[in-house]
Amino acid sequence: MIDLNHLEQYRENNRIEAKRALGGLPHSIWETYSSFANTFGGIILLGVVEHKDKTLHSVNLPDPEELVSEFWEIVRNPKLTSVNILSANDVRIEEVNGDRIIVITVPRAERFYKPVYVDGNPVNTYRRSGEGDYRCTQEEYQAMLRDAAYATQDMQKLEQYDVSILDFESVHKYRERVHESHPNHVWETLDDEEFLFKIGAVNIGEQGIRHPTAAGLLMFGTSEIIRQNYPNYSLDYREADYQLVSDSGDWSGNVFDFYEAVYGRLKLILPDNSVRMAAREALANCLVNADYYGEGGVVIIRREDRIVLSNPGDFRIEVAAAKSGGFSDPRNGLLMKMFNLIDIGDSAGSGIPNIFYTWKQHGWSEPTIKQTVHPNRIEFLLPLMKRGDKVTRIKQEGKNAEMKSALKRAMIIDYLTDHAEGSFEELTKLLGVKPSNTKKLLDDLIEEGIVALTENGMYLLKA
Structure with a gap:
């Protein structure tokens, strides 16, 4: 709620829209009503x-x-409007500095x-x-329709395929994980196809033929087949000297094998079991x-000081509600069920609150959740440093930069010692840096009287 007594402190933004309205109700108000309802909610003044x-x-007024x-x-x-999502208290007349205005609070619409x-x-x-307000693309409109359905996206039965398109090596690894989590589970003795039916990875079509569901394809398919159904499908994990991408062709490229590989690498650098479990929840989420x-x-980036998890789509519930817990509305409910069966993920809505709690217990900087639109994406940043460590890291980075600069200077001096002169292009190639960096280093050396620039544009050591 904004403080109407200090209206001058506010600016129009993603959540506030101001309209003069002295000539009557402006038609553009409906574009703003639609945009607020379909995004994060907001206030129309x-x-x-x-x-x-x-x-x-x-x-x-x-x-x-x-x-x-x-x-x-x-x-x-x-x-005129597809749905009214307002209650009586959402539209009211207020007095501000002796002026009467109208305040319309538009909530974010339920999916x-x-x-x-x-x-x-x-x-x-x-x-x-x-x-400001913009007309949705066809892709954004279709995404909202998919999310509006009671059944989650991944429940779709893919009758153009049979179960043979699944990677059964992935299925068997998954079944081993189920056994580790739930020894002697009632489904343990079932054959593969019956097991996949029980967990929702396949469903029965006409004439009793079994077909994979969208969840089964994502979890246990191969990247090539998955992309036939999801043209934008991509899984990408990055760290300093390693990258894993779903379309490399040397592994299945499915969601389960990606999870296994990425969590296997993340847990090597995480300090204790509580942090590993929290990071595991973030990855599954x-x-x-x-x-x-x-x-x-999906893009996962691991750096020395942070893990960043990013995925297409927006939150199906308010971010504040997700952080407080108690309610879960996954976009892919069958995938969640499959992860839950191997004790990964949380269907009661406590996963994200537990992540924030764990980070606080370790004295680390608080995780941040960022939503962007056009295209819709969610980014979850997990800092791997204490609140005071950032200053220390920045200082260390400054020291590292000084050491690199000193090394580059020595390389220039060594080269001009062994060669009578050198061109700008030769020195840039030697250093392996941008031309602008080479120029700065040479300018500093010239200013210090160590290097001279000849009339024909060559560099040499001063006598």
Whole structure:
């Protein structure tokens, strides 16, 4: 809630839209209603103007009651707005500095109401970005439709395939993990196809033929076949001297084998079991909630001081609700079920709160969750340093930079000692740096009187 008594402190942004509205209810209000509902929610202020310095100021609406009545008439008309997600308390008249204005609080729509569109046409579906309201692309519209369904994305039965397209080496590794987690499980004696049916990886089609589900394909398929169904499918893990990508052709490229490989590398650098378990939850959460139709694929980056997990799609619940726990709404419910069976992931909504708790217990900087739109992506950053370590790391990086600079200077001097002169191009190639870095090093050496530049553009050591 904004402080209306200090309106000048606010600016229009992803969550605040100001409209003068002195000439009546502006039509653009409906684009903003749609965009707020389909993105993060927000506040529409009628009777508020933006000055040249971007500050907000009230103007007196002559008849706000009439505008409110007109607003309710339109928002409740299914031919003009696809759904009314507002309650009576969300639209109110307020007095600010003697001016009467209207405050409309638009919540983020629940996924089963999306996409929220206006003017009776799904083409008029909007979202909000840093640049304001924009009309959704067909891909964004379809993504909201997929998420609106009661059944999760991965429940789809893929009748164009049979179970032979699955990688049964991956299936057998998964079954070994089930045995480790649940010895003598009731499904342990089942044959592979019956086991896959029980966990939702296959389903029965016409004439009793078994077909993989989308979850089964993602979890146990091969990258080549997965991409036939998910053209944007990509899994990418990166660290300093190692990279694992799903389309390399030398491994299955499926979600289960990716999880196994990535967690195997992450746990080697994590200090204790509680942190490993928390990182495991973060990795599973990333894979379970990815929109595999979306752009950019799943990207996991491990650095000395952080782990960054990024996936296509947006949160299906509010970020604040995800951090507080108690409710779970996975994009891929069958994938979650499969991970749960090997004691990975949490279906009760406590996974993300446990990650934040574990990081706090270790005195590390708090994890951050960032959502972006156009394209939709979620980034979960896990710092691997204490709150005060950042300053130390920056100082160390400064020392490392000084050492590298000293080494490059010595290389230039050594080269010009062994050669009568050297060109700029030769020295840049020798150093293996950008031309701008070579120029700075040479300029410093010239200023210090160590190197001279000849009339024909060659460098040499001064006598």
